[in-house]
Amino acid sequence: MIYAHSLADKPASEWETLEAHALQVAAAARARAEPFGAGELAEVLGLLHDLGKIKAGFQRKLSGEINDTAHSGEGAKVLWGGAARPLAAAIAGHHGRLPDPDRLRVRIAAAEAVTLPKWCRLPDWEWPARLREDKSLGSYRLQFLVRMLFGALCDADDRETAAFYAGIPDRSPGVVTEAMCAAFDVHMAGIGGEGSVNDLRRRVLSHGRDVASETPGLFTLTVPTGGGKTLTSLGFGLDHALAHGLRRLIYVIPYTSIIEQTVDVFRRVLGTDAVLEHHSNADWDGEDEAEAEQRRVSGASWDVPVVVTTAVQFFESLHAARKKRCRKLPSLARSVIVLDEAQTMPLPLLRPCLAALRELMEGYGASVVLSTATQPALTKAGGFPAGEALEGAREIAPEPAALFAALKRVEVRDVGSMDDAALANRLRAERRALCIVDNRMQARALFDAVRDADGAAHLSTLMVPAHRRAVLAEVRARLRQGAPVRLVSTSLIEAGVDVDFPVVLRAAAGIDSVAQAAGRCNREGRLDRGLVEVFRSEHPAPPAVEQFAAIGRAVLAEGHEDPIGEDAVASYFRRLWGEYGEDALDAAEVHGVRGLLAAIARTPGACPYEQVEAAFRIIPGGERTVIVLDGPWGVGSNALEAARFGSAGSVAKLVQSHAVNVPWAMWSSMWEAGQIAWWAPDWFEEQFAVLQTSDLYDAEAGLSGVGEGAWVV
Structure with missing residues (x-):
């Protein structure tokens, strides 16, 4: 008898056979790949993935012998010599990551030639026809498919393995239901509110739900800030999914710092269990060949009806090699994907981002919604200069110009130059005002300058989520009461944070940023006009921000x-595309080749997956x-100590609201200074870094900046 998994202190009769495991994984992987029409290919991977466990050395390993017998190369070797060769990477990497071609060849050479057992009958399969339809896109489409199939295999393998050890069958994935749409209706019926702004929000929602019946594909939701984009996009997404048999809603937000606000709204509408919050604070990396580690560290599979995540998590996963990130990718097929504040997609990686969105729509049945007050002209009709331009967009909102x-x-108003002293005086002169700047050092200095003023408050990404939530709650309460508020913030507040100030001061930036800042001013329309003053700071902005600001001033x-307004925003993006050019919109370098798309195109069927993952970093340096x-x-x-003997996931959930994401340069400086240290490395290895002294965390302003790059937004 050949086994796949053993049980300590249990007789072999209770172990899992390789046949049972392979057949279960094959069926589960097939089910995960069926929504994008690649069920047979996924079944092939499932049948072959653990073929190397047939080897006598591995069977002795299951019986307790200490040896280094590997098992993932043999199944890959079966595919290596035939038409399915590109899929060999998925089997070879199913315990870690999709390997680069050189590393894959080494793995194949080291693997043994194994005869397929009788139960391992591979189904007939063929590559999707669309891989051959456009040869110029063949390499890109193929590596995308391999990554999706890799995700299906890894998720199926991990879940089936965990089910064997835990004795609990895998649960069915969650999808959008009629009951969820009914819950949305009930929630909206309970929202009252008089006035023109609330009437307009209701009209936007009603029109958006009418558009939901249109065929899946590309949509835009162009609504001024405060016009109800969040609930409209939720209503559209639920209705659209139900109308066309799409499975779930993936809601992508630019920053971790404001994700909690959207999650709270969605959970109030749909209930806690229907909504998953998944981002870097809850995504701790762990990678090990050991089966025990695979069971202990499990990433989210995004198989719930509504997922709220960040642009970093979403786009980096679409270009990832690691199984932990790829295992969620099959859940994107036949889903509604809403990109909130779509203008914030990273310009140096914009073309790969658009290529991935196009592939999800054209090959995987997804609908994509670009939701923003400042549409970034990403379509061919809008003048986007590269071949990845999106096409066929339909507007969800009624008459955006109106x-x-x-x-x-x-x-x-453009008020010219203002130094920090003038800004501090301006804040003190206003009873309620918001000041937004583009680096954390200036934000902290301005806050320190007005800290003693009534209602002074500070927001930055160097504050833990629990702290930011408390500050925002206090700010909103004081605004409702008419009490003084002087809030100094970095640009994180511009991405959909619901506050309403009569006066906003904004450091010079792109028109899209100025418009987003204006969305925090007179948001509810209680004044005839709010005031937004754009100033030039004495502090040099990061180079990219300065380029945007120069175009904004023009x-x-x-x-x-x-x-x-719409005309100004359109002019801004036309100027921006003209100044950037195609090459700068795919600027990452992959092993000496400029551009991820160029690197993928030059290696048909042999994508450098690990190098692509390393190059695709929305935050340089991470x-x-x-x-x-x-x-x-x-x-x-x-x-925290009580959680020591739990899972990494339970620890991550516990600390999620009490952790700060910092630039790598800052993290390194803090490590060298002994200000952070690994917590419980004997159990979790190097996963959880803990601040060693409370002196570095200000109860009003957050973590002190340390090291080069600490203060960049």
Whole structure:
């Protein structure tokens, strides 16, 4: 008898046979790949993935012998010499990551030639016809398919393995249901509110739900800030999914710092179990060949009806090699994907991002919604300069131009240069004002300058989520009461944070950023006009921000009737695309080749998966997470210690609201200074870094910046 998994202190009669495991994984992988028409290919992977466990050395390993017998190369070797060769990477990497071609060849050479057992009957299969339809896209489409199939295999293998050891069968994936749409109707019926703004929001929602019956594909939701985009996109997504048999709603938000607000809204509408919050604070990396580690560290599969995630998690997963990120990808097929604040997609990686969105729509039955007040002209009709331009967009909102006219609630002024002293005086002079700047150092300095003023508050990504939530709750309460509020924030507040100030001061930036800042001003239309003052700071902005600001100033000088209206925004993006050019929109370098798309195109059937993953970084250098202990905003030491013998996932959930994501340069400086250390490395290895002194976390302003790059937004 050949076994796949053993049980300590149990007789072999209770172990799992390789035949049973392979057949179960094959069926589960097939089910995960059926929504995108690749069920037979996934079944092939499932049948072959653990073929190497047939080897006598591995069977002795299951019986307790200590040896280094590997098992993932043999199944890959079966595919290596035939038409399915590109899929060999998925089997070879199913315990870790899709390997680069050189590493894969080494694995194949080291693997043994194994005869297929009688139960391993491979189904007839063929590549999807669309891989051959456009030879110029063949390489891109193939590597995308391999990554999706890799995700299906890894998720099926991990779940079936865990089910054997836990004795609990895998649960059915969650999908959008009629009951969820009914719950949305009940929620909306309970929202009252008089006035023109609320009437307009209801009209936008009603029109959006009418559009939901249109065929899947590309949609835009162009609504001025405060016009009800969040609930409209939720209503559209639920209705659209139900109308066309789409499975779930994936809601992509630009920043971790404001994800909680959307999750809270969705859970109030649909219930806690229907909504998954998944981002870097809850996604701790762990990778090990050992079966025990595979069971202990399990990533989310996004198989719930509604997923709220970040752009970093979403787009980096679409270009990932690691199984932990790829296992969620099959859940994107036949889903509604809403990109909130779509203008924030990273410009140096914009073309690969658009290529992935096109592939999801054209090959995997997904619908994509670009939701923003400042549509970034990503379509061919809108003048996007590269071949990845999106096509066929349908607008969800009724007459966006009329909406912008109806919701014009602010006056935008260019007030020239202002140093920090002048800004501090300006904040003190206003009873309620918001000041937004583009680096954390200036934000902290301005807050320190007005800290003693009534209602002074600070927001930055160097504050843990629990702290940010408390600050926003206090700010909103004071605004409702008419009490003084002087809030200094980085640009994180612009991405959909629901606050309403009469005066907003914004450091010079792109027109899209100015428009988003204006969305925090007179949001509810209680004033005839709010005031947005755009100033030039004494502090040099990051180079990219300065480029955006220069283009923004040029657009403001054009004299548009509404300097943040549709015409101004369109002019801004036309200038931006003209200044950037195609090459700068796919600027990452992969092993000496400029551009991810070029690197993928030059290696048909042999994608450098690991190099692509390393190159596709929305935040250059990446970020690391630091856990804050005790104090008003840290996780309690006793609670953390009690979690020591639990799973990594349970620890991640415990510390999620008490952790800060910091730039790699800052993290390195703190490590060298002994200000952070690994927590419980004997159990979790190097996963959880804990701040060693509370002196570095200010109860009002968050973590102190340390090291080069610490203060960049």
